[in-house]
Amino acid sequence: MGESAAPILTIKNLNKQFGSGCDQCGSRAGRKLDKNYCPACGTVYSCQDISLELYPGEVLGIVGESGSGKSTLMRCIYFDQEVTSGEAYLQAYKEGRSNLFEESAQQKRFIRNHLMGKVYQNPVMGLRMQFTSIGNIAEKMIAAGNRNVGAMEARGRELLDRVYIPVYRMKEAPKNFSGGMQQRVQIAKALSNNPPILLLDEVTTGLDLSVQANVLDLIKHLQRELNISILLVSHDLSVIRMLADRTMVMLNGQVVEQGLTDQILEDPQHAYTQQLVHSLL
Amino acid sequence: MRIQYNFAFFDEGSKREIRRATLKAIAIPGYQVPFASREMPIGRGWGTGGLQLTLSLIGKKDVLKVIDQGSDESVNAVSIKKLIQKTTGVKTVEDTSEATLIQSRHRIPEIPLKPGQILVLQVPLPEPLRKYEPSERETKKLHGEKDYSGAWLMLFEQIMKYRNMTTGADHPVMVHDRYVMAPSPIPKFDNPKLDNSEALILLGAGREKKIYAVPPYTRVVSLSFEDVPFRTESFQDKSCKLCGAQGVFMDELFDAAAGVIYYQCNDTSYCLSRMNRQSAVLMQSL
Amino acid sequence: MGYVAVKGGTFAIEESLKRIKYERVKQKKVLDVDKIESGMRGLVDQVMSESGLYSETLAALAIKQAEGNPEEAVFLLRAYRSTLPRKHYSKTVVSEQMLVERRISASFKDIPGGQILGASTDYSHRLLDFDLIGETEAAVSEWLHEFEHEAGAGEKSLNQDTDLTRLPKVLDYLRKEGLIANCPADDREPDDVTRKSLTFPASRSQKLQILTRGQTGAVTSLAYAVIRGYGATHPTVGELRVGQLPVYINNPLKPSEDEDEAYYIGDIKVTEVEMLMPATVEREKGRKELEFDIGYGLCYGQNETKAIAMSILDKNLEKGDQSIPTQNEEFVLYHIDSVESTGFISHLKMPHYVTFQSKLNDVRKTKQVQSEKAEGGVTYANPI
Numbered sequence: 021m022g023e024s025a026a027p028i029l030t031i032k033n034l035n036k037q038f039g040s041g042c043d044q045c046g047s048r049a050g051r052k053l054d055k056n057y058c059p060a061c062g063t064v065y066s067c068q069d070i071s072l073e074l075y076p077g078e079v080l081g082i083v084g085e086s087g088s089g090k091s092t093l094m095r096c097i098y099f100d101q102e103v104t105s106g107e108a109y110l111q112a113y114k115e116g117r118s119n120l121f122e123e124s125a126q127q128k129r130f131i132r133n134h135l136m137g138k139v140y141q142n143p144v145m146g147l148r149m150q151f152t153s154i155g156n157i158a159e160k161m162i163a164a165g166n167r168n169v170g171a172m173e174a175r176g177r178e179l180l181d182r183v184y185i186p187v188y189r190m191k192e193a194p195k196n197f198s199g200g201m202q203q204r205v206q207i208a209k210a211l212s213n214n215p216p217i218l219l220l221d222e223v224t225t226g227l228d229l230s231v232q233a234n235v236l237d238l239i240k241h242l243q244r245e246l247n248i249s250i251l252l253v254s255h256d257l258s259v260i261r262m263l264a265d266r267t268m269v270m271l272n273g274q275v276v277e278q279g280l281t282d283q284i285l286e287d288p289q290h291a292y293t294q295q296l297v298h299s300l301l
Numbered sequence: 302m303r304i305q306y307n308f309a310f311f312d313e314g315s316k317r318e319i320r321r322a323t324l325k326a327i328a329i330p331g332y333q334v335p336f337a338s339r340e341m342p343i344g345r346g347w348g349t350g351g352l353q354l355t356l357s358l359i360g361k362k363d364v365l366k367v368i369d370q371g372s373d374e375s376v377n378a379v380s381i382k383k384l385i386q387k388t389t390g391v392k393t394v395e396d397t398s399e400a401t402l403i404q405s406r407h408r409i410p411e412i413p414l415k416p417g418q419i420l421v422l423q424v425p426l427p428e429p430l431r432k433y434e435p436s437e438r439e440t441k442k443l444h445g446e447k448d449y450s451g452a453w454l455m456l457f458e459q460i461m462k463y464r465n466m467t468t469g470a471d472h473p474v475m476v477h478d479r480y481v482m483a484p485s486p487i488p489k490f491d492n493p494k495l496d497n498s499e500a501l502i503l504l505g506a507g508r509e510k511k512i513y514a515v516p517p518y519t520r521v522v523s524l525s526f527e528d529v530p531f532r533t534e535s536f537q538d539k540s541c542k543l544c545g546a547q548g549v550f551m552d553e554l555f556d557a558a559a560g561v562i563y564y565q566c567n568d569t570s571y572c573l574s575r576m577n578r579q580s581a582v583l584m585q586s587l
Numbered sequence: 588m589g590y591v592a593v594k595g596g597t598f599a600i601e602e603s604l605k606r607i608k609y610e611r612v613k614q615k616k617v618l619d620v621d622k623i624e625s626g627m628r629g630l631v632d633q634v635m636s637e638s639g640l641y642s643e644t645l646a647a648l649a650i651k652q653a654e655g656n657p658e659e660a661v662f663l664l665r666a667y668r669s670t671l672p673r674k675h676y677s678k679t680v681v682s683e684q685m686l687v688e689r690r691i692s693a694s695f696k697d698i699p700g701g702q703i704l705g706a707s708t709d710y711s712h713r714l715l716d717f718d719l720i721g722e723t724e725a726a727v728s729e730w731l732h733e734f735e736h737e738a739g740a741g742e743k744s745l746n747q748d749t750d751l752t753r754l755p756k757v758l759d760y761l762r763k764e765g766l767i768a769n770c771p772a773d774d775r776e777p778d779d780v781t782r783k784s785l786t787f788p789a790s791r792s793q794k795l796q797i798l799t800r801g802q803t804g805a806v807t808s809l810a811y812a813v814i815r816g817y818g819a820t821h822p823t824v825g826e827l828r829v830g831q832l833p834v835y836i837n838n839p840l841k842p843s844e845d846e847d848e849a850y851y852i853g854d855i856k857v858t859e860v861e862m863l864m865p866a867t868v869e870r871e872k873g874r875k876e877l878e879f880d881i882g883y884g885l886c887y888g889q890n891e892t893k894a895i896a897m898s899i900l901d902k903n904l905e906k907g908d909q910s911i912p913t914q915n916e917e918f919v920l921y922h923i924d925s926v927e928s929t930g931f932i933s934h935l936k937m938p939h940y941v942t943f944q945s946k947l948n949d950v951r952k953t954k955q956v957q958s959e960k961a962e963g964g965v966t967y968a969n970p971i
Contacts, residue, residue, distance in 0.1 A: 062869055126446045155458045162457065163450040168527045169460055191461055312672040318782075335784040340665030345930025347937065370941045374596040377937055383600075407941045425934070436909075436917055438787040463953040469946035488945040508927050510784035534948040553944060567941060576590045 026111055027073035028216055028249050029097075034070040034106030036092050039063030056089065056273040066092040068273045070106070074217070079243060079250040081264025081281060083257055083296065089273040090253045091141070094221045096121075097251070098138045099128045110135055112216050133163040137210025141222035143202035146209065149195040153180065153205050156194060160212045179208035183238060200231035204238065211242065220252045224259060236262055257300045261285060269293045309356040310388045315339060319357035319512070323503060326514035331476025332444070333427050338510040348381055348406055349507025351423035355385060355404045358419065365393045366400035371408040371550070371567035378406070395570040407470065409491040411549050411571040414500030416517065422485045424506035427513065429473040429483040449481045452524055460529055472531070475522045476515060484521075490533040490550045495521040541566045544575035611654050623647040632856075632888025633657055637925050638664035639781070639800040641855050641887050658929045661802075665926050673782070675836045678849055682859050682885075684752055685830040689889075692757045693824040694863060700754040705829060706889075757826040758861050758881065767879040768866065789916050794904050798897045799886050802925035809913050809923065810896030810903075818903050818913040822882065825863040829889050832857055858891050860884035862898035 042061035045051045048069065051058075056065045066089040074080050082090045095101040097108065099120075108120040112135050120131060137160070140146040147156050157176040158166075166172055177187050183204035194202050203223055210218055220239065224232040240263060243250055254260055260267055261281060268278040269290065277290045288294045309316065322336035341349040348369075359365070365385060369378035373395045381404065382393055394400050397410040406423040414420055430440045433451035443451065452473050459467045466472070470486035474495060484495055485504055495502060495515055502515040515521055525531035540547045542554075542563045549571065551564040566572035624631060624647035634646045638661045645664060653659030689705025692698045704710075761767045777792035785793055798806060813820060835849040862882035867875050882902030884894035900919060908914045922928060 125442075126448075129446060129448055151454070151458055152461050154461055155454060158457050159450055159454050162453045163448070167453070169457065170528045172457070173461070306670060310670060312670055314672050315669065335786065337780070337782045337784050339669035339781075340662070340926050341669065342666040344662070344933055345927045346932075346934030347930065349930075370938050372596075375938060376596045376600055379596040379600055407939075425931075436787075437921075438917070441787075463949075465949070465953055467946075467949040467953060469949050470942040486939075486942045488941055490945075508931055534945055550941070550944075552940060553947070567944075573590050580590070 025075055026116070028076045028111045029072075029074040029251070030107075030109045030116070031070060031072045031097065032107040032109075034067050034093065034096060034108070035065075035104045036067040036089070036096055036101065037063055037065050037104050053272070056087065065273045067096065067103075070270075070275060072268060072275075074249050074251055076111075076216075076249055077247045078266065079252055079264045081260035081267040082251070082253045082270055083255065083260045083267060084270035085255055087272075088270040090255075090270050091221055093270075094138070094219055094251070094253050098136060098219055099132055110217075129163075133160065134213060135215055136217050136219060137213070137215045138219040139203065139206045139210050139221065139223045141225050143194065143199070143206055146206045147194045147202065150193055152191045153185065153194055153197075154190040156205060157209045157212050160209050164213045175212060176208070179211060180205075182211075182242070183208045198231075199227050200235060203227065203235050207235075207238065207242070211246070211248075214246075216249060218248050218250045220250060222254055225255070232259075239263060257285075257296050261300070269296070306388055308361075308389060309359050309385075310342070311339070311353075311356055316357040319353055322512045323354065323357070323514065326503070326512045327501070327516050329480075330516055330519045331474075331480030331482040331513060333482075333506075333511040333513045335510055336512050338507045341507065342384060343380065345508040346425060347377060348404070348423040350505030350509075350512070351404045351406070351421045351507075352381060352384070352505075353507060354421045354503050354505040354512065355402060356388070358421075359385065359389055359391060359402060361389070361391065363391050363401045364399055365391050366395060366397060366403045366570075367393070367405070368403070368408060368410070368568075368570075369406045371552075372569045374569065396574065397570055407486050407488075408550070408568065409487055409494045411566070411568040413494075414498060416499045418500040420498075420500055420502045422487070422502065422504045424483065424485040424504045424509070424511070426471075427483055427504070427506040427509050427511040429481050444480060447479065449475075452481050453526075456524060456526070460526075466525070466529065466531070473524045475524060477519050477521075481524065482513060482515075482521075488534055488550055489523070489531070492521075492523045492531070492533065497521075536564065539564045541572060544572045544579065546572065546575055618651050620644065620647045620651055623650050627655075628889070630655065630657060630660075632890055633803055633893075634660045634664065636887040636890050636893065637661040637800060637802055638668065639796075639887075640664045640668045658802075658925055661925050662929070668781075675839065677852070678835045678837060680832050680834060682828075682832065682857075683754075683756065685754075685828060685832050685857075685859070686854070687751050687754050687828050687830040689830070690754065690826065690828040691824070692826050694826075695757065695760075698757050698826075699760065707891075751830075754828075756861070758863075761825070761863075761879060767863070767881060768868070770881060785920060787917060788907075789904075789920060791901075791905070794916065794920060795883065795885075795897075795901060797920045797924065798884070798900055801893075801897070801923035802928065803890065803893045805923040805925075805928070806893050806900065807896045809919060810899040813899050813903050813913045818906075818911050820864045820899070820903065822862045822864045822899055822902075824895065825861040825879075825881070827858070827860045827891060827895065829858045829891070830856070856888055858884075858886050858889055858894040860891075860894040860898040862895065862902065864902055 039062055041063045042058065044060045045053065045058035045063055053065060070093055072080065082093065084090045092101065096103045103121050106121060109116045110120060110131065113120065113131055120128070123131070138146065148159070154173065154176040157179055158172045161172045161175065176190065180187055180190055185201060185204055194205050197205065224235050227235065236259060242248070252260070252263055264281045266279065267281045267284050269276050269284070269292065271292050277284065277288070277293050284293060285297055288297045307313070319336060322334045326332065326334045338350065339353060341352055343349060343352065365382070366373065367378045367382040369375035372378060385391070386393055397403065397412045398415065400418065402419050402421065403410065404421040404423070409420065428440050430443055430451050433455055434440050434443065456466050459465065470488050471483055472489045472492055473481050474484050474492060476482045484492060497518055497520065498515060499517055501517055504513050523531040534550070536551050539551055541549070541551060542565050544566060546566050550567045552567045554563055554565055556563055624643050627650065630650055631643050631646045634650060634657055635641055635643070637657070645667065646660065649660040649663040652663060687703060689707060690703045692702060758767060778790050780793050780796045785797065812818070814822065831854040833854055834852050836852055837843070838848050838850060862884065863879040864882060865877055866880040868878050869875055880902055882898035884898030884901065886894045886897065900913065903914050904916050904919060906914050907916065912918045
């Protein structure tokens with residue numbers, strides 16, 4: 021990853037608030053919040069002026085406690101939620117010249133289906149629990165316009181094999197699977213269209229330690245093999261340490277520190293980051 | 302208290318309202334137009350959508366045919382026909398080609414429809430995505446954004462489970478390359494008749510309060526995959542026991558006395574006209 | 588023409604219709620419509636409410652024709668309603684102007700204007716009254732004479748200090764104290780669900796119309812589910828009143844806002860419920876307060892259980908948590924209508940020969956293919 025390479029994804033000044041705001045919190049400058057919450061009117065500022073760049077083949081980690089705004093950021097990028105304001109550019113979409121957040125719902129759907137894959141913390145969000153596993157994977161390919169059953173089945177088999185799910189279980193519904201297996205089906209689904217970008221939201225949270233290690237191992241392996249760019253969100257610094265090249269630290273809806281992961285682990289600057297790193301040791 | 306019912310049951314204001322919705326449906330082929338469906342003198346789910354269309358369109362010069370599951374003489378067809386006739390006095394027929402207005406449940410007649418004819422189909426469940434997404438609010442969005450992954454996903458699931466598309470009747474179609482539409486529970490056998498039809502086809506769902514349309518000469522394609530094409534029900538090597546017809550949709554019947562299965566045209570008026578033609582030919586040759 | 592259709596269907600229907608008439612009259616008794624109207628008030632009210640058509644006489648006729656089956660009677664009236672041109676909309680009906688016959692509050696013992704028990708079975712003992720078998724019109728007349736004499740004496744003393752058409756609302760009292768959520772009058776033109784079909788998200792006026800026309804049993808069951816645990820609210824009846832409401836329309840020739848210009852077209856009897864439910868409101872600095880939310884129910888006739896149930900569902904639907912069935916507006920509003928639910932359930936009796944034949948075809952094909960497949964690799968039923 022050279023300095024000269026163009027970022028594959030650029031986010032500029034992304035804001036997401038819940039509530040309409042008031043005199044006391046309307047402008048960013050004089051805003052006095054209790055964490056991310058305006059005590060006067062109850063508006064929550066989940067993401068405040070977040071900017072980031074993701075480079076080809078890079079894993080960018082975002083770490084922060086729950087409520088720091090990292091999952092909201094991911095939801096905004098995947099269009100699960102609408103941003104309050106901000107811009108996003110994808111190199112693979114109109115050569116990175118069009119603000120994704122201003123595209124029509126139909127175009128957003130196209131971008132989601134062709135250019136991104138997402139793995140949710142809760143598999144219920146990412147999978148249809150009653151449908152077959154192969155159907156779940158095919159759904160994303162169908163959405164991207166694939167109309168060939170044989171091709172989709174072959175691709176589905178290949179992906180299931182890659183994520184270590186026995187192919188003979190492909191017609192089973194994910195509801196019958198363990199948590200780790202469900203996450204692996206989600207990963208297979210997210211990868212089905214070879215997207216340039218993968219969004220991972222707390223993918224190992226709630227899994228047993230040994231299963232966690234398994235899933236992380238799989239992601240690392242796939243990332244190297246496919247050279248895919250990954251945006252990875254976790255509250256767990258050890259997950260970030262294992263996977264991320266660069267790391268952003270979020271607190272109360274703001275980025276408080278960012279840099280190379282090694283650097284942040286060795287020499288944390290912000291008090292909150294220091295606390296995080298210490299707890300890791 | 303004596304009540305006089307208006308011509309064709311409805312007051313004229315109601316008829317105009319339904320016709321307005323119908324015009325919109327014709328203007329946007331395959332799009333489900335919501336309308337203020339009225340309660341009718343027949344049960345909700347018994348063809349009230351079709352009946353409202355028919356009553357709002359019918360004029361004194363119309364010639365009416367009503368069929369249910371292919372039969373003019375099925376109890377529900379008779380009941381609907383009786384009601385329309387009682388409130389309008391129009392002429393009713395069984396011969397498909399003679400009718401100007403045909404109300405049907407679950408079948409499109411075997412004889413190709415002609416320009417100027419209107420076929421009204423009764424619809425129980427107008428939403429082709431309902432089994433994939435229960436909420437009306439959501440399915441409306443999916444149609445708006447032309448997101449039909451769900452429709453193909455359901456077919457894909459069937460193929461994965463049964464190696465075949467198993468929708469039975471009501472196999473979804475794409476209308477004018479824009480809206481996926483439920484063709485009403487006609488057998489797959491009738492789906493191709495929707496494509497490029499010379500007659501206007503209107504579909505009415507009374508309980509679900511929707512009207513939609515396939516205007517004449519509109520492209521209608523049954524959903525399928527590149528490598529799993531759409532196939533109609535097959536009655537290969539079967540022929541009608543009464544008229545000998547082949548290549549039509551047939552009823553499967555069981556002769557208890559002889560212990561054998563035999564087949565008969567499902568479209569009864571088609572079968573009758575064939576038999577009459579045959580007997581006429583026979584008479585001439587004698 | 589050699590062959591003609593066998594008129595089996597036509598003949599069968601004609602015989603069936605004769606048969607149903609026979610069942611109605613076989614005891615050689617004729618049930619007078621006016622007797623139904625006077626003696627079956629409960630059923631008449633239920634049928635009017637579910638049909639959304641206020642006419643005791645037509646309801647009684649429908650009940651006679653339906654042999655007392657409410658689902659059929661409602662069906663008849665709804666179908667009749669479809670033929671009526673909509674000539675006028677009434678002016679807003681103000682329930683403060685109700686001529687109150689019965690009025691209770693479960694929230695306060697002493698309410699301004701007092702509680703009026705009125706006609707109610709609430710405190711009757713449900714013991715079958717076998718004397719009613721032999722009840723005679725003479726005995727009834729005698730009883731009535733006595734009752735009216737008694738009532739006349741009673742009313743005089745009551746009327747001295749109470750105007751039954753000007754009873755204050757219980758809720759006004761709470762509102763003055765600031766204990767209930769302020770709900771300003773909404774003067775927008777209500778949607779009319781009989782003229783424009785329901786859309787989602789539904790407006791409050793659409794919800795209230797569907798609820799008030801809902802099948803009594805369905806509305807009651809769903810509201811019961813709410814208070815039993817699916818949608819947890821604890822409601823208290825702020826006020827339930829039953830009485831006559833005057834209905835006015837604008838002078839059709841020169842509409843004006845002037846009340847004196849309006850035409851009085853008659854009274855309708857209704858049941859109105861204002862239900863109180865505790866709700867948390869957030870003030871500044873995250874301070875939370877409790878207030879009372881109001882659920883509203885109004886039905887034609889004396890239909891108290893339904894009106895109460897309606898008020899619970901009204902509030903519940905406003906909360907709109909889609910994961911709770913009773914708060915999911917599509918779930919509730921799409922399934923409580925008598926004509927729709929009974930129609931679709933009963934349509935299953937209709938022939939489905941074609942659809943079944945089509946399914947049969949598929950079932951056979953999958954069996955055939957599965958057995959072919961057992962012999963080897965990946966094949967689809969419809970190869971190119």
